[in-house]
Amino acid sequence: MSKIALFPGSFDPITNGHVDIVQRAVHLFDKIIIGVGQNANKKYMFSRKERIGFIEKAFEGVEEIEVMQFEGLTVDFCKKIGAQFILRGLRNPADFEFEKAIAQANRMMDHELETVFLLTDPEFAAISSSIVRDVHRNGGDASIFVPVPIG
Ligand code: ADP
DSSP, X not given: OOOEEEEEEOOTXXXXXXXXXXXXXXXXXXXXXXXXXXXXXXXXXXXXXHHHHHHHHHTTTOTTEEEEEEOSOHHHHHHHHTOOEEEEEEOSHHHHHHHHHHHHHHHHHOTTOEEEEEEOOGGGTTOOHHHHHHHHHTTOOGGGXXXXXXX
């Protein structure tokens, strides 16, 4: 059975930190599906189409990586696409506490699902989509944080 991992997130926008996690995880799985979440209660800076477009461009020509949009529970989406793993990145203790609760809840909902965490490379530890949005919103050059131009 091929090993499929879902990397879920907002990716508003995708950063070099996200890219690093995916590039390292590519060696662990047969396929990685980057799931771009859409939450009706969440305000995004970039539209779903833009967020997906940035990711597709960042991984252009990489066969093992696919981009999909999703709404609703991550566990339900994993079932739908046949993913046995959820991939997440950890930058700091706050990420760990937050991710731990979600991973444990997901496992209670689906015992066959494993969340796999990769620690951020120190080079990318300070990068977050929210910092990128702040820099971009205020006219700064966000290109040092992202894999493709965000306009
Ligand atoms: P969410 O809204 O689900 O947190 P994000 O797009 O912010 O979505 O993040 C998706 C995943 O990528 C999360 O697991 C997050 O911890 C991880 N991540 C974000 N930035 C980095 C980074 N700089 N290094 C490593 N992992 C990161």
